[in-house]
Amino acid sequence: MNNIKFEDLGLKEGLLKAIKDMGFEEPSQIQAESIPIALQGFDIIGQAQTGTGKTAAFGCAIINNMTPNRKLPKALILAPTRELAIQVNEELVRLGKHERLSVLPIYGGQPIDRQFRALKQGVDIVVGTPGRILDHIRRGSLKLDEIEFLVLDEADEMLNMGFIEDIEEIVKSMKSERQTLLFSATMPKEIKNLAQRYMKKDLQHISIKKNSLTVSKISQYYFEIKHKDRFETLCRIIDFDEPNAAIIFCKTKKGVDELVEAMQSRGYVVEGMHGDMTQNHRMMTLKKFKEGNLDFLVATDVAARGIDVEGVTHVINYDLPQDNESYVHRIGRTGRANREGIAYSLVTPREYISLKQIQKATKSTIHRKAVPTADEIFETKFKNIINDVKETIEEEDFANFVPIATELDEEYNLVDVAAALMKMLFDKQTSFDYSQNSLETPASAEVRLFLSIGRRDGITPKTLVNFIKNTARVGSNQIGDIDLLENFCFVNVAEDAYARIMDNCSGQKLNRRKINIEVAKQKR
Template sequence: MENLKFNDLKLNNDILKSIEDMGFEEPSKVQQEVIPVILEGSDVIGQAQTGTGKTLAFGAPIISNIDKSSNKIHGIILTPTRELAIQVNDELVRIGKYSNIKMLPVYGGQSIDRQIKAIKKNPDFIVGTPGRVLDLIRRRVLDLRYIDFLVLDEADEMLNMGFVEDIEQIIQSSNEERQTLLFSATMPPAIKKIAKKYMKQDTKHISIVKNEMTVSTVEQFYYEVRHNERFESLCRILDVDEPSSSIIFCKTKRGVDELVESMQSRGYNVEGMHGDMNQNQRLNTLRKFKEENIDFLVATDVAARGIDVENVSHVINYDLPQDTESYVHRIGRTGRANKKGVAYTLVTPREYKALKQIESTTKSRIKRKPIPSIDDIFNAKYDNIIKRVVETLESEEYTRFVPIVTELDEEYNLVDVGAALMHMIYDKEISHNYNENISTTPSNLRLFLSIGHLDKVKPKALVEFLTDYSDVDKNAIGDIDILDKFTFIDVRADAADTLIKKCSGRKLNGRKVNIEIANRSK
């Protein structure tokens, strides 16, 4: 199944066209295995980690299979948080771009009256959080008796957040003949119980096993970036590090083309490779990269297969890959023949959880680095220029220019002349006229804690609990939202790991507290 294409999965043409627009070249493992089973009509338990492409795995077949002649709600997708509901809804809209479907996200914190009006217009699919969905059912606004699909996305997280009773009530309110799809990273007893109770006997259990993978010769780092500053951040990184030979990975073909065009406009010596290029084009680009006629190769995962270049100093994940295996394959392009290599990954706050999953699966440490400032860029270029000047002085290859400098000495101070020449070199080598610093300070992450009002928890006590066990400064802890059964806390991104490792499993008010990254950002 290694080289399956989306065309091989029997999806309809409208879905295939949308996937083509999204730029994906081939399905991930979970998509390869899950899509055909859903298209056949079976219930599915999909056990796979975050970042493996689960939304496309269930979204493509259920949209492909709906009967548009029926004016009803075809399916409901339950997610643990409103941020994930929005994210899933947005991706389903992209998947259904040519299928003429109507999506509706429903969640707390938004006007329920507006959601009620939208439901009365008969959307095809609803993506929502359990609490809001149940509220709409109880108000007799949302009728699930005729749905074709029920999807539980990140089921283990929903149960951890105390939604088990809500989920059961929603399932009991839905069509018994529905097709049920349950996706979860883990399979605790509570999920097995729900699956046994509410899913068909011939349910297919598809587990995408993650092999333990290590990449010992590659130093791994990540930069946390804002989405609209991703390219600017990349340029700063390249201008500071000055990699001798680097492969930059994008998730889509369109992403490769856009990045190559943007980099070339800033003067970088770069070309791209992806699946729309013919074999001769790819071989020609790869030859130039191997012969060091280009400094940067921008590629998709598929196009990068078979690239065997020993002296790649850096691998840069401009986009996160679909799964952990792809990450390992990518960074394995550097650090070859027992040489040291460097891998950088650019992530937005929303992608942080997926990055931590990669770190856990590969059993490696991915360290955070701040985005270079303008001063960092200047100092890096200064050090490089000085090094080259010293090497030239020691080689005595400059002697034919001595008469010219002697003439300048008659009219100008030689220190000023040297500074002017360095300025000319600096301006030539800098990729962009950086006018202002982008944010280089740690942004916030949201943590989920399995304790709430019912456990008589107060904000002050929570802060003391976290700071006492972790030695994290209390200034790293931001907004605290205490709900009945659980709590959300905003913390500085650079403090999150320490808080999770040192405080999770400890007891507060006699209750053991589980702490993890929530699927939401500030």
């Protein structure tokens, strides 16, 4: 992309400030290519894989060109699932924080009377699933007379989920003088026909080539955590693994600074790199890391580009990256020169969707790993101290210290002396004060899953339970309450079974219907 920056795309100051606040350093390829064209008012078909930054691509264009009035909505964004609608809504709120925009998510499973009230008060942008949007249109609570921007996000997924007729009915209910932005990973015939019928003749087609993302020699794991436990989890991982050299990635420059400060306060030998640092500063930091004078380097994606350091044993994603390609670039910093490498990612339940997208794009398996307990960390440290002492004794390179030991022997028992010295060494090597053996359980005893299949597909609770049991090999006691609705359903499953259910059941067919499964927002 020739190092294009957001400042080069023609966006207004408030939007650029919001982007900076979010920590984005430079646009992804789909953002760099589509935003300038969208700002000119062209309809766009954007063909790019999931996880390439499409939300910011259409979000920046809409927010930049919109004149908010908080009456009738000016923009409508359709997404295939409630989880994606929530995700898009949250990103638009962050992008529009300096523009006084009102953004409303609308999806099934949420009290409809609350949506009625919000629509009546006035809103600028509506983000929703086709079924619930159509429901509001038919009830007269959502009027599309003033829509200037229409976005079809993940259009091929909406097609797979049977929403094509709903989408057509929605599009027919709004004026033709609008800008339409359609984003899809693939371009099946039905999507092309939809574009031909409802988009302008001079529409621009932007296709981002699907790169081959390979991560063959790197062992990949993730730790499921609560956000508040992120730093302690990192400390536990590096105290247990004791990597020779590790690069830790943060999403933002502010995140790098805060993490470096926190790690340094715990005694780790660490420095940071990001785009606000001078080139000379970055080169000096990298030199120290290459020469082994730093154990850890904390960096953003942009600052770490092109880093080639032999001997990096671990890459740790303290924050998941903005897109799938960045994940591959990150973990490629380890496993160099045919050596094996380890990549860890810290993931909250809400981020699990992004992790699944990364797995799908890279065609790799990212295994779940338990956060080390305090006992496991202590045991590792004890073994390493014993091995170090044995090696020093066998090398017989301690003659200068014999007089000190002899002097201490006159006053103390040498076993006590050895134990005291080991304690001093142990305290020096263990940076975090672990107050309990294990972190708290990262989520409630059950996880609520969203499945894109419902009563209209001939599904009953019994057939659904049997499908999950047989496909994921889980017991019926691990499947809890089922909320079966017309077009989709929610299933509560045991926390220790949900990852297996998502891995084995998502993408499979039940009653000839392909099922998409995602972690749902917990019921309140």
